[in-house]
Structure formats: structure tokens, C-alpha cells
Amino acid sequence: MAQSGKPLLDVRNLYTYFFTESGIVQALDGVSFDINVGEPVGIVGESGCGKSVTAQSILQILPRNGKIISGEVRFKGYDLLKFNEKQMNKVRGKYISMIFQDPMTSLNPVMRIRDQMIDVISLHRGVDEFEATEIAIKMLEAVGIPEAESRIYNYPHEFSGGMRQRILIARALALRPELLIADEPTTALDVTIQAQVLDIIRNLQQKYNLGLMLITHNLGVVAETTKRVHVFYGGRVVESADTRTIFKKPHHPYTRALLESIPSFIQQKGRLATIPGVVPRLINPPKGCRFHPRCKYATEICKTRPPVVEIEKGHLVACHHYDKLEQWENAYEKYEKPHKS
Ligand SMILES: Nc1ncnc2c1ncn2[C@@H]1O[C@H](COP(=O)(O)OP(=O)(O)O)[C@@H](O)[C@H]1O
Ligand code: SF4
Ligand SMILES: [Mg+2]
Structure with a gap:
């Protein structure tokens, strides 16, 4: 199991804010996740959920108005937030590399x-x-x-x-x-080229036993490239599990909604499934569960912050009602078939 490996990167309770003229943007609101040595991991969520800010916080390359308020970024056991600029330069040059969308x-x-x-x-x-x-x-x-x-x-x-x-x-x-952060590395490319570039990333990840943090707004991209997925919403991690579980037994309503918006999945179901509403602005984010204004399962308790619960080993969910949602049908197999042609 991926979870039994040694943590390469361990992000704990990370809060990163931006100070703007219209107010404080609470971009990361207690983000926690990890990546093991040699493990390919997906970071998934719609645009504006805090994926890039997480990468920028890890490498300390935030825009000027951004500040890490609290938390830990442990890399091979060292807290990078305690490193000085010279030490960080070495980390960025030698130990953690990053590639971008464009x-x-x-x-x-x-x-x-x-x-x-x-x-x-x-x-x-x-x-x-x-x-x-x-x-x-x-x-x-x-x-x-x-x-x-x-x-x-x-x-x-x-x-x-x-x-x-x-x-x-x-x-x-x-x-x-030892770690490659790839922030939407294929988003700007044609679909056929996307597949080739993902193939290369996948091959090199295996060849060099590389820790991979693959950031994407498209769940389909992580299906064959990653072993584990952390789903982001509104500057928080709402669900973490191995990739198969994310596709087969997602427990967070947001993860389910994301799955329904995968194009090949829509084709099979014969209907368009988009997530209603918009990604929240993070200056005045919704109270409690940040997904509640868009969630069809929301009740009064959802206006309080849901705790993160480990529902099975290595499967974490932050939702008040995770245990009441009916089991997800076999989305993973259904999705894989057309993709493999
Ligand atoms: N320089 C900045 N100033 C103010 N807000 C920012 C800045 N950079 C990012 N944000 C905000 O932080 C939040 C997370 O952004 P980002 O991490 O880029 O999202 P994504 O998941 O699409 O990568 C968004 O609400 C975005 O508007
Ligand atoms: S906590 Fe409530 S609003 Fe948030 S995802 Fe769960 S059911 Fe929906
Ligand atoms: Mg981004």
C-alpha cells in the first residue's frame, strides 16, 4: 500500500493568505496531505481551490502579497518553513523541481x-x-x-x-x-499531445522512483498516472485516498460531483453533469463546510466545519454526512474502458 511508504513531503495545517485591497484572501485554510518516497500523487480540484498556492507555498515562491501564516512543510523530515533563502535555493535547485502549465x-x-x-x-x-x-x-x-x-x-x-x-x-x-511538482503540465496542450506528455511523466516517475505531485483540475488526468489523490476544495483538502478508491468509492459530495464532470463519463451516462454554482471567493468564504452552498446534501450542521475522519485506512473525508451517502457505483471500470482504446 502506498500509505505504508516513507513520507517524502508532509504538509501539515498550512494556512496561506493574500493581502489585497479588497481584503484578506484565505487561500489555504489548514491544508494537510503527504507524498511518500517515489509515490505519484494527484492534487485535484476546480480552478481557484488553492492547488497552485500550495505548490508556491511548498517552494516559497509566493507572489509578494502572499504570506504563509502557519503550518509545517516537512521535506525528508526537515521543516522547509524554517529554512533560509540560501537553503531554499538548494532545495529548489536540487531536491524539488517544478514544471508549469505554459x-x-x-x-x-x-x-x-x-x-x-x-x-x-x-x-x-x-x-x-x-x-x-x-x-x-x-x-x-x-x-x-x-x-x-x-x-x-x-x-x-x-x-x-x-x-x-x-x-x-x-x-x-x-x-x-526527489520530488517533481507538475502544475497543470498538460492543460495548455492538444488532447493527443497531453496523453504523450503524461506518458513521459509516468515513465520517468517510475524510472527514477520520483515523488510526483501532479496538479490538475481534471480528475481524468490522474486516473492512470497516480496512486493516490488529494481532492482540494476552497483551500482545504476534502478527501484523500488511493486513486482507485477515489474513482470507485468516493465519499465526499464534491469528489462525486467532479467525477460526474469527466467528459468520457458524461458520454456514457448520456447526460451532462456539471457542478452547480461557482467556486467560492476566498475573501469571505462560506462558513463551515466551504462546499455547502453548492452541495445537494447540505443541512444546518454543514455551516460548521466538518472534521476530517479516517473512514478506512488511508481514506480521509471532511464531510458531516459521509456515512449517509449511498455507495458509489463502479465508476472506475466504466471510465477506464473508453480511455484505453
Ligand atoms: N497573488 C494573489 N493575490 C490574491 N489572491 C490570490 C493570488 N494568487 C492566488 N490567489 C487566490 O488564491 C486562491 C487559490 O488560487 P490558486 O492556488 O491559484 O488556485 P488553483 O487551484 O486554480 O491553482 C484563489 O482564490 C485565488 O484567487
Ligand atoms: S459537510 Fe455538508 S455541505 Fe459539506 S460536503 Fe458534506 S454534506 Fe455537503
Ligand atoms: Mg493553478
């Missing part, structure tokens, strides 16, 4: 790919330029860039969007980090 914004358009890759490699791996170039070429080959030996001298615009994302994956993994 590969173009992470690449310098006027620099050759080689020059954008070898600096960090020679710095952190203590090798000369020649060796660093060799390492970079090997990584580009590993992510499937054809003719990497000559293509490494090209500029970003000479590659397609999918190829650019591969280059960023190669750069992120050249230093053999």
Missing part, C-alpha cells in the same frame, strides 16, 4: 535550449560545460526529443508546445530531484 513562459525565447539547461546542471552537479551538455542531451533523449544532439542548439520557438513541455521536463529532471 512551457513558453518558463523558457527564455532568446536563449538556445542548451544554454538554458546546462547552467543549473554544472552548478548543482559540479561538472564542466562539456559534461553538462552530455547530461542535457541524455535527458532530452529520455523525454523523446528527436536528434537531441543537434536540436539542443535550437531556440524555444523552433519546437512545438508539446516538445517545449518535454524540454522543461528534461530540465526539471536533469538534477535528479
Whole structure:
């Protein structure tokens, strides 16, 4: 079981706020989750739920108006929130790498790919330029860039969007980090290219026994890539379980609603299932369970904060009525079939 592994990353009770002219945005409101050594984990939730802010908080790359109010971010046992900037630079360069949604914004358009890759490699791996170039070429080959030996001298615009994302994956993994944070890595790509990029991430995750924090608003993306999923809503984790359980026996009404909005799932049911209402603004968030204004099961008690309950080993749910919802039908198998064609 994934849960029996050693924790690589352990986030506890993380509160991150933004200070704006219109008020305080309570973006993270007590976020707790973990990722084990070598474990691929999905972070899922609609836009605005706090997924990117969680990643930014872990790496301490928040925008200026953002502040971590309290909590712990333990990486290999060390609390990163107690690290100084120099120590964090080392963590960011060597131990935890991140890739983003839009590969173009992470690449310098006027620099050759080689020059954008070898600096960090020679710095952190203590090798000369020649060796660093060799390492970079090997990584580009590993992510499937054809003719990497000559293509490494090209500029970003000479590659397609999918190829650019591969280059960023190669750069992120050249230093053999122990954790890769991928924030919506395929959202900006065509559907067919999305599948290829996910394949690469999945293969490298296994090859390097990489801890993976795969952030996505699309539950379908995590189905075959991750072993465990943490579902975010309104700056909190509302459900955590192994991926199969999330698809087969989801207990949180929000997780169920997310499942019903997977496109291939809708096709099979022959009806469109969207989640009514909108993601809450986090300046004046709903009291108690932040999902209550949109939840069809909501009652008076839902205006108080639901406790997090471990309903089975490793399956955590934050809902007052988790035990009253009827069992979910076999969504996982149903979903998998059309996807595998
Ligand atoms: N720089 C900022 N200033 C104010 N609010 C912000 C800022 N960045 C993010 N937020 C707010 O924090 C919340 C979480 O955002 P984010 O983590 O980006 O969501 P997502 O799950 O889509 O990645 C949202 O309500 C968003 O509006
Ligand atoms: S606590 Fe209440 S409002 Fe929140 S998800 Fe559960 S039933 Fe719905
Ligand atoms: Mg985001």
C-alpha cells in the first residue's frame, strides 16, 4: 500500500493568505496531505481551490502579497518553513523541481535550449560545460526529443508546445530531484499531445522512483498516472485516498460531483453533469463546510466545519454526512474502458 511508504513531503495545517485591497484572501485554510518516497500523487480540484498556492507555498515562491501564516512543510523530515533563502535555493535547485502549465513562459525565447539547461546542471552537479551538455542531451533523449544532439542548439520557438513541455521536463529532471511538482503540465496542450506528455511523466516517475505531485483540475488526468489523490476544495483538502478508491468509492459530495464532470463519463451516462454554482471567493468564504452552498446534501450542521475522519485506512473525508451517502457505483471500470482504446 502506498500509505505504508516513507513520507517524502508532509504538509501539515498550512494556512496561506493574500493581502489585497479588497481584503484578506484565505487561500489555504489548514491544508494537510503527504507524498511518500517515489509515490505519484494527484492534487485535484476546480480552478481557484488553492492547488497552485500550495505548490508556491511548498517552494516559497509566493507572489509578494502572499504570506504563509502557519503550518509545517516537512521535506525528508526537515521543516522547509524554517529554512533560509540560501537553503531554499538548494532545495529548489536540487531536491524539488517544478514544471508549469505554459512551457513558453518558463523558457527564455532568446536563449538556445542548451544554454538554458546546462547552467543549473554544472552548478548543482559540479561538472564542466562539456559534461553538462552530455547530461542535457541524455535527458532530452529520455523525454523523446528527436536528434537531441543537434536540436539542443535550437531556440524555444523552433519546437512545438508539446516538445517545449518535454524540454522543461528534461530540465526539471536533469538534477535528479526527489520530488517533481507538475502544475497543470498538460492543460495548455492538444488532447493527443497531453496523453504523450503524461506518458513521459509516468515513465520517468517510475524510472527514477520520483515523488510526483501532479496538479490538475481534471480528475481524468490522474486516473492512470497516480496512486493516490488529494481532492482540494476552497483551500482545504476534502478527501484523500488511493486513486482507485477515489474513482470507485468516493465519499465526499464534491469528489462525486467532479467525477460526474469527466467528459468520457458524461458520454456514457448520456447526460451532462456539471457542478452547480461557482467556486467560492476566498475573501469571505462560506462558513463551515466551504462546499455547502453548492452541495445537494447540505443541512444546518454543514455551516460548521466538518472534521476530517479516517473512514478506512488511508481514506480521509471532511464531510458531516459521509456515512449517509449511498455507495458509489463502479465508476472506475466504466471510465477506464473508453480511455484505453
Ligand atoms: N497573488 C494573489 N493575490 C490574491 N489572491 C490570490 C493570488 N494568487 C492566488 N490567489 C487566490 O488564491 C486562491 C487559490 O488560487 P490558486 O492556488 O491559484 O488556485 P488553483 O487551484 O486554480 O491553482 C484563489 O482564490 C485565488 O484567487
Ligand atoms: S459537510 Fe455538508 S455541505 Fe459539506 S460536503 Fe458534506 S454534506 Fe455537503
Ligand atoms: Mg493553478
